[in-house]
Amino acid sequence: GIQVEQSPPDLILQEGANSTLRCNFSDSVNNLQWFHQNPWGQLINLFYIPSGTKQNGRLSATTVATERYSLLYISSSQTTDSGVYFCAVDYSGGSNYKLTFGKGTLLTVNP
Amino acid sequence: NAGVTQTPKFQVLKTGQSMTLQCAQDMNHEYMSWYRQDPGMGLRLIHYSVGAGITDQGEVPNGYNVSRSTTEDFPLRLLSAAPSQTSVYFCASSFGGGRAQTQYFGPGTRLLVL
Numbered sequence: 294g295i296q297v298e299q300s301p302p303d304l305i306l307q308e309g310a311n312s313t314l315r316c317n318f319s320d321s322v323n324n325l326q327w328f329h330q331n332p333w334g335q336l337i338n339l340f341y342i343p344s345g346t347k348q349n350g351r352l353s354a355t356t357v358a359t360e361r362y363s364l365l366y367i368s369s370s371q372t373t374d375s376g377v378y379f380c381a382v383d384y385s386g387g388s389n390y391k392l393t394f395g396k397g398t399l400l401t402v403n404p
Numbered sequence: 405n406a407g408v409t410q411t412p413k414f415q416v417l418k419t420g421q422s423m424t425l426q427c428a429q430d431m432n433h434e435y436m437s438w439y440r441q442d443p444g445m446g447l448r449l450i451h452y453s454v455g456a457g458i459t460d461q462g463e464v465p466n467g468y469n470v471s472r473s474t475t476e477d478f479p480l481r482l483l484s485a486a487p488s489q490t491s492v493y494f495c496a497s498s499f500g501g502g503r504a505q506t507q508y509f510g511p512g513t514r515l516l517v518l
Contacts, residue, residue: 326507336494336509379446381507391462392437392507394446 295384299395306370306402314365314398316380323383325356326392330377339365339378346377349374370402406430408510409509410495416516417485425480425513427495433508434500436478440464441512447494453478454500483518 296319305313316325324343330336340347340354342363347354351370356363367374377397383392410427419457429436437452449462453472470483478497482489483496493513498505 326506328509334492334512336496336512338506338508341506381447391449391452393463394448396446397443404409 295382295393297380297393297395299378299380299398301314301398302396303399304401306400308370308372308402308404309325310370310402311366311368312370312400314367314378314400316363316365316395318361318363318382320361320384322358322361325358325383326381327354327363327365328379328381330379330397331373332376336379367400370400372402372404375400375402408411408495408497408508410450410493410510410513412513413511414514414516416441416518417482418518419485419487423482423485423494425482425495425515427510428476429478429481429495429508430476431497431508432475433497434475434497435505436497437474437494437507438468438470438478438480439494440489441494442491450480450493461469482515485500485515487517489515490517 298317300315327339342354342356344358351368353366378398381392381394408429434455438450439447441447448464451470453459459470495510496507498507
C-alpha cells in the first residue's frame with residue numbers, strides 16, 4: 294500500500310509566525326486532502342487538492358503530484374490554529390474510496 | 405442541516421459485550437466510512453460504503469460489522485468488544501462520483517473497553 298509521511302511531527306510557534314507543513318506520499322494519488330483536528334477532536338476539511346495551489350484566508354496548500362508531495366502553509370498563525378493537521382490520499386493503485394492518512398503534525402501556537 | 409452526527413459520544417464496555425455505534429448524515433452523500441483513531445497512528449479506515457446496500461472492508465475491519473440499508477445511516481457494530489478496540493471512532497461522508505471527494509466528519513465516539 295501507499296505510505297504517507299508528514300513532517301514535522303511537532304511544531305511550536307509564537308502567535309503571528311508562519312509555518313509550512315509537508316506531506317510526502319510514496320505512489321501516484323488521485324486526490325489529496327488536508328484536515329485540521331482541533332483540540333476538542335473535531336476534524337475539519339481544509340483543502341481538497343489533487344494538484345496545484347489553493348488558498349483560503351491565511352491558509353494555502355500546494356500539491357505537486359509528479360513529485361509526490363503537498364505543502365500546507367499557515368501565515369500569521371493564531372492560537373486557534375493549534376491542533377493536529379492531517380493529510381490523506383486516495384491511492385491510484387487501490388480501491389477508489391480508500392483514503393490513507395498520515396500520522397499528522399501537532400501544531401501548538403502560543404500567545 | 406446537522407451534517408454528520410454520531411451517537412453515543414462516549415461509551416464504556418466490558419470485554420465481550422456488543423454494541424452499535426450510530427452514524428447519520430443529512431447531506432444525501434453516497435459515500436460513508438468509519439475510521440478509528442489511536443494515539444500516534446493517525447486515522448485508519450475500518451469499513452466504507454459507496455451507497456445503500458454496498459459495503460466493503462478498509463484497512464482494519466476485523467471485529468467490526470457494518471450494513472447500509474439507507475443513504476442516511478451507516479451503523480458500526482462491535483460483535484464482542486476487546487480492549488484493543490478502545491479508541492476514538494469517526495464517521496465520515498462525502499459525495500461519490502467514482503472517487504473519494506471532500507470528506508465531512510462527525511464529532512467522534514470515544515469507546516473504552518475494560
